[in-house]
Amino acid sequence: MEFMDVVVKRRSIRKYKSDPIPEAKLKRVLEAARLAPSWGNRQCWRYIIVSDEALRKKIVERAGPAPADGRPIRPRDWIAQAPIIIVGCADPTKSGDKEGKLYYLLDMGISIEHLILAAANEGLGTCWIGGGFDETVVKEALGILKEIKVVALVPLGYPDEAPDPRTRNSLEEITTKNHW
Ligand SMILES: Cc1cc2nc3c(=O)[nH]c(=O)nc-3n(C[C@H](O)[C@H](O)[C@H](O)COP(=O)(O)O)c2cc1C
Structure with a gap:
């Protein structure tokens, strides 16, 4: 796909087919x-x-107790329905913490977005899962070292839905010329 087509067509996918992902596609996504x-x-x-x-x-598995305000707990089974979950981990000591910026989070954001766009280019769906999981459970299940941060879970699989695009602010709203 053309780069801008990938950017425009990518969606967060929350329903997956169980079909396996060809190794060559997975490799390109990770690359x-x-x-x-x-x-x-x-x-x-x-x-x-x-x-x-x-x-x-x-x-x-969802972290913590049910919300006190009575909101229903959204089932998380859809994430595990994807044939693969990519767990994005960071070693903060390998990145920088300068001028109040935790660069490991930026590094992960860029790398995971590369991964997500590459997946879209392969016809695969993803969804960035930034929270709601229990980092302790994830670490224990996967043998992740104590000092490592689990930044995101990214389910990867063939989409079983085609969501409409979500709205975005206009270019006029998000850009200015030469001053704020
Ligand atoms: C940093 C980050 C964290 C996110 N965390 C979650 C999440 O925990 N659960 C979820 O369902 N979607 C999550 N999303 C997906 C957003 O809800 C989604 O990107 C946004 O609603 C726009 O929709 P789109 O990706 O289809 O354009 C996250 C996205 C980002 C960038």
Whole structure:
């Protein structure tokens, strides 16, 4: 696909087919993450490819008690339905913490977005899962070291839905020329 087509057509996908992902596609997706720029080229990331079904179910378990305001707990089973969950981990000591900026989070953001766009280019769906999971459970299940941060879970699979685009602010709203 043309680059802008990938950008325009990508969606967060929350329903997946169980069809397996060809190795060549998975490799290209991970390669895109690998080639991302990072603070000082430190490449603080590590990606764990979770295909085992029991592990997938385990790592998406919701953290903490039900919301006190009575909101229903959204089931998280859809995440584990994807044939693969990519767990995006960072070693903060390999990145920078300068002028109040935690660069490991920026590094991960760029690398994961590379991965997500590459997946869209392969006809694969993803959804950035930034919260709601229990980092302790994920770490224990996957043997992740104490000092490592689990930044995101990214389910990866063939989409079983075609959501409409979500709204975005206009270019006029988000850009100005020469001053705020
Ligand atoms: C940093 C980040 C964290 C996110 N965390 C979640 C999440 O925990 N659960 C979820 O369902 N979607 C999550 N999303 C997906 C957003 O809800 C989604 O990108 C946004 O609504 C726009 O929709 P689109 O991706 O289809 O354009 C996250 C996205 C980002 C960039």
